[in-house]
Amino acid sequence: MKVNEVSWSDLEQEVAHTAFQTAYEREINALIQEVRDNASKIHELEDIWSFHNFLSARRHEIDGKYDYNYSVLVFVFATLVKQGWLHLDELKGLDKEKIAKIGSLSRM
Numbered sequence: 001m002k003v004n005e006v007s008w009s010d011l012e013q014e015v016a017h018t019a020f021q022t023a024y025e026r027e028i029n030a031l032i033q034e035v036r037d038n039a040s041k042i043h044e045l046e047d048i049w050s051f052h053n054f055l056s057a058r059r060h061e062i063d064g065k066y067d068y069n070y071s072v073l074v075f076v077f078a079t080l081v082k083q084g085w086l087h088l089d090e091l092k093g094l095d096k097e098k099i100a101k102i103g104s105l106s107r108m
Helices: 010-039 045-065 073-083 096-106
Strands: none
Touching (some): 010 045, 010 073, 073 096
């Protein structure tokens, strides 16, 4: 199966969209909590610039990771599973081959 040429049924698209949103919300909520925890530690100007750099890096990372393009979605899901933002069982409804590929890639 060439993952960039895989078709997605209507059901798979719904499952994928829900899983994608779930992972995104988890990561964003974790980031918001981290921002709240770290904002209280700002005491000097240098702390502000460090915090700014941290936020810029995280924004770049998150914007690059969450690509809802069906040609790369298997890879996106594998990354999200590997990082713990998504669980394979949340992808039930996808084709078994897709789930197997995501599982394999997440262990690399």
